[in-house]
Amino acid sequence: MSRVRTLPIQTASATYDVLLGEGLLADLPQQLRVIFGERPRRSFVVTAPEIWGLWSEAFLAGFAPNESPTVLQLPAGEHHKRLAALERLAQQLATAGADRSAVLIAFGGGVIGDVTGFLAAIYMRGIDFIQVPTTVLAQVDSSVGGKTGVNLAAGKNLIGSFHHPRLVLADTAVLRTLPPAELRSGLFESLKAGLIHDRALFEFIEQHTEALLRQETGPLTHVIAESVRIKACVVSQDEREAGLRMILNFGHTVGHAIEALTHYRGLLHGEAVGWGMRVAVEASRTRGLPSTEADRILAAIDALGLPPLPRLTARRLLNAAAGDKKRIGGVRHFVLLERIGRAQVVKDLADDELLQAIQRGLKLGRSTG
Amino acid sequence: MSRVRTLPIQTASATYDVLLGEGLLADLPQQLRVIFGERPRRSFVVTAPEIWGLWSEAFLAGFAPNESPTVLQLPAGEHHKRLAALERLAQQLATAGADRSAVLIAFGGGVIGDVTGFLAAIYMRGIDFIQVPTTVLAQVDSSVGGKTGVNLAAGKNLIGSFHHPRLVLADTAVLRTLPPAELRSGLFESLKAGLIHDRALFEFIEQHTEALLRQETGPLTHVIAESVRIKACVVSQDEREAGLRMILNFGHTVGHAIEALTHYRGLLHGEAVGWGMRVAVEASRTRGLPSTEADRILAAIDALGLPPLPRLTARRLLNAAAGDKKRIGGVRHFVLLERIGRAQVVKDLADDELLQAIQRGLKLGRSTG
Numbered sequence: 001m002s003r004v005r006t007l008p009i010q011t012a013s014a015t016y017d018v019l020l021g022e023g024l025l026a027d028l029p030q031q032l033r034v035i036f037g038e039r040p041r042r043s044f045v046v047t048a049p050e051i052w053g054l055w056s057e058a059f060l061a062g063f064a065p066n067e068s069p070t071v072l073q074l075p076a077g078e079h080h081k082r083l084a085a086l087e088r089l090a091q092q093l094a095t096a097g098a099d100r101s102a103v104l105i106a107f108g109g110g111v112i113g114d115v116t117g118f119l120a121a122i123y124m125r126g127i128d129f130i131q132v133p134t135t136v137l138a139q140v141d142s143s144v145g146g147k148t149g150v151n152l153a154a155g156k157n158l159i160g161s162f163h164h165p166r167l168v169l170a171d172t173a174v175l176r177t178l179p180p181a182e183l184r185s186g187l188f189e190s191l192k193a194g195l196i197h198d199r200a201l202f203e204f205i206e207q208h209t210e211a212l213l214r215q216e217t218g219p220l221t222h223v224i225a226e227s228v229r230i231k232a233c234v235v236s237q238d239e240r241e242a243g244l245r246m247i248l249n250f251g252h253t254v255g256h257a258i259e260a261l262t263h264y265r266g267l268l269h270g271e272a273v274g275w276g277m278r279v280a281v282e283a284s285r286t287r288g289l290p291s292t293e294a295d296r297i298l299a300a301i302d303a304l305g306l307p308p309l310p311r312l313t314a315r316r317l318l319n320a321a322a323g324d325k326k327r328i329g330g331v332r333h334f335v336l337l338e339r340i341g342r343a344q345v346v347k348d349l350a351d352d353e354l355l356q357a358i359q360r361g362l363k364l365g366r367s368t369g
Numbered sequence: 370m371s372r373v374r375t376l377p378i379q380t381a382s383a384t385y386d387v388l389l390g391e392g393l394l395a396d397l398p399q400q401l402r403v404i405f406g407e408r409p410r411r412s413f414v415v416t417a418p419e420i421w422g423l424w425s426e427a428f429l430a431g432f433a434p435n436e437s438p439t440v441l442q443l444p445a446g447e448h449h450k451r452l453a454a455l456e457r458l459a460q461q462l463a464t465a466g467a468d469r470s471a472v473l474i475a476f477g478g479g480v481i482g483d484v485t486g487f488l489a490a491i492y493m494r495g496i497d498f499i500q501v502p503t504t505v506l507a508q509v510d511s512s513v514g515g516k517t518g519v520n521l522a523a524g525k526n527l528i529g530s531f532h533h534p535r536l537v538l539a540d541t542a543v544l545r546t547l548p549p550a551e552l553r554s555g556l557f558e559s560l561k562a563g564l565i566h567d568r569a570l571f572e573f574i575e576q577h578t579e580a581l582l583r584q585e586t587g588p589l590t591h592v593i594a595e596s597v598r599i600k601a602c603v604v605s606q607d608e609r610e611a612g613l614r615m616i617l618n619f620g621h622t623v624g625h626a627i628e629a630l631t632h633y634r635g636l637l638h639g640e641a642v643g644w645g646m647r648v649a650v651e652a653s654r655t656r657g658l659p660s661t662e663a664d665r666i667l668a669a670i671d672a673l674g675l676p677p678l679p680r681l682t683a684r685r686l687l688n689a690a691a692g693d694k695k696r697i698g699g700v701r702h703f704v705l706l707e708r709i710g711r712a713q714v715v716k717d718l719a720d721d722e723l724l725q726a727i728q729r730g731l732k733l734g735r736s737t738g
Contacts, residue, residue, distance in 0.1 A: 087452045087521065087528075094523030122491070125518065125529045149494065152456065154463030159456075160494045161530065 014164035078264035117148030121163030136186025140227035185270030199341030251277030257320035279361035383533035447633035486517030490532035505555025509596035554639030568710030620646030626689035648730035
């Protein structure tokens with residue numbers, strides 16, 4: 001096994017590690033013992049049929065027969081990220097006799113992680129859980145930071161809790177079976193991390209786009225590690241999204257609007273955020289982001305390969321964005337870039353301004369798509 | 370308006386007041402301004418048709434037209450305390466444009482308080498809420514302490530969060546329209562509070578049973594205030610139920626089992642706890658509770674007027690009790706009395722011991738019922 005990177009996460013309410021490396025899955029039983037002691041706790045793995053079909057053998061290999069986790073399945077896809085699915089899982093836990101000492105293991109992508117984390121947050125008012133993310137998106141973003149939740153018909157992640165995992169174990173070997181679109185979706189979140197906080201990461205992605213899309217282990221592991229480091233840094237300073245953490249939502253206001261209007265079926269999350277970042281870059285350009293930097297960012301987004309945007313009008317997107325969670329007391333909080341590597345939250349972005357940014361960001365997009 | 374009692378609650382994560390008095394409802398708008406400032410926040414009252422039909426006028430009287438809360442209805446009854454009902458409410462909040470600054474007001478009994486509190490805990494990962502409890506049970510018990518949640522088919526309160534209200538406003542005038550069975554149900558929880566923590570409260574209830582059942586304001590307000598004080602004391606010391614707080618579950622292991630087996634329809638919660646306390650007293654008797662005290666407690670329970678127990682076998686109750694949340698790592702935690710006013714948690718109550726206590730506690734019960 002190659003080098004394991006340990007990235008510590010420390011927030012006001014929790015301390016845990018992200019372990020990142022090739023073949024780490026084999027280490028999971030040992031890691032559980034490190035955290036929970038030698039006396040085994042009952043564990044339940046929540047996973048999706050696709051990932052379990054490919055990786056169940058590797059996942060289970062290191063467990064002794066008496067400590068093997070019970071398997072609960074959640075079908076893949078954003079439309080299963082709902083309270084009804086969560087209730088079915090909770091009912092299965094209860095029927096299997098899971099008590100407050102039970103440990104959940106989320107083994108899958110962002111949906112699996114979000115639902116499992118939220119289930120852990122509210123089952124018997126809170127039990128322990130572990131993240132074993134299997135997509136780039138989940139490894140760089142959703143598995144770190146303690147945000148868990150499900151969607152409502154009215155919008156994404158409108159129901160949820162802050163609940164931190166006891167460990168994030170990210171095995172880069174698992175990414176090998178990832179569809180190319182899923183890889184790209186994750187890289188958009190890494191690009192976002194660079195844009196808001198670390199010019200060097202942005203430039204690394206810019207310079208290694210092809211190697212990353214070919215999934216070369218070295219560059220990919222570097223990008224994942226740096227993305228986690230940035231997320232950890234932001235989340236450590238602002239666990240409950242009182243201020244700084246909001247910059248992580250760069251590109252997400254319009255990204256979420258696209259997802260909501262297409263019922264989470266049109267694009268992958270990172271792809272929607274890619275389009276949303278184009279809009280946010282245009283809005284930033286009118287507020288002082290140098291035009292050369294704006295163009296450079298748009299080129300980097302397009303180089304990762306944005307799929308065509310579903311047919312949506314700017315006006316509908318504007319209205320959908322109005323319902324975004326980042327509205328507080330009726331005031332829209334919107335994340336803009338000052339420079340590559342530095343973001344700011346503004347509260348005075350008018351509807352007109354956003355509408356024009358949507359038109360510009362997506363017009364360019366249409367010719368690309 | 371008669372004297373208002375202010376009972377401060379202080380836990381590791383929250384500080385708030387319980388205000389208790391006759392006619393307090395008229396004060397609600399002013400109290401909201403005290404907590405949230407003069408700039409009004411959007412508020413949403415979650416209530417049940419019965420209570421709203423009787424008390425909406427008094428509830429709304431003090432609100433200025435522009436600050437009047439939006440009304441959301443939840444049908445009464447334990448079987449509506451489910452995720453599906455919560456999702457409907459959340460969807461209504463989102464559709465109405467409720468954001469993170471919105472305030473929920475729970476106006477009703479325990480079910481309304483538990484569901485509304487949980488909704489506040491998980492809507493946009495947590496918003497503020499206020500408890501305005503309208504039953505004795507909710508005023509003395511469920512509105513204080515931060516436990517919120519809903520039921521699963523597999524059991525009561527298996528899904529939930531710890532989330533404290535910003536204020537509990539308990540108007541004793543509202544209790545006047547309470548059905549006698551609901552009054553009695555609440556008094557069982559007060560009796561429990563005395564049994565586990567305050568011999569004087571137990572003796573007060575013992576000596577004033579008839580006045581309490583006639584709903585005389587003086588004795589009833591005293592009992593409510595003392596019950597809240599006990600709950601506050603226990604919860605302050607152990608917010609997350611690591612130890613001491615568990616004693617609040619005296620009578621609840623078997624009480625919950627009765628409720629689960631009758632699908633929450635046979636008895637009111639306090640009544641089921643009344644039967645559960647009979648069992649817990651019998652278990653305590655074999656572990657050192659003096660027999661004279663045990664008999665005195667059984668007499669006090671019966672004097673409040675237990676309704677007949679639904680037809681259930683001791684074996685089924687034992688099995689249902691095995692799924693109780695108070696099991697941790699496969700070990701049953703059971704609350705016993707050492708003396709009136711002093712409780713202890715034991716981890717070694719064997720199935721046989723519990724079975725015999727169920728048989729004794731409910732056999733006596735059957736002849737009473």
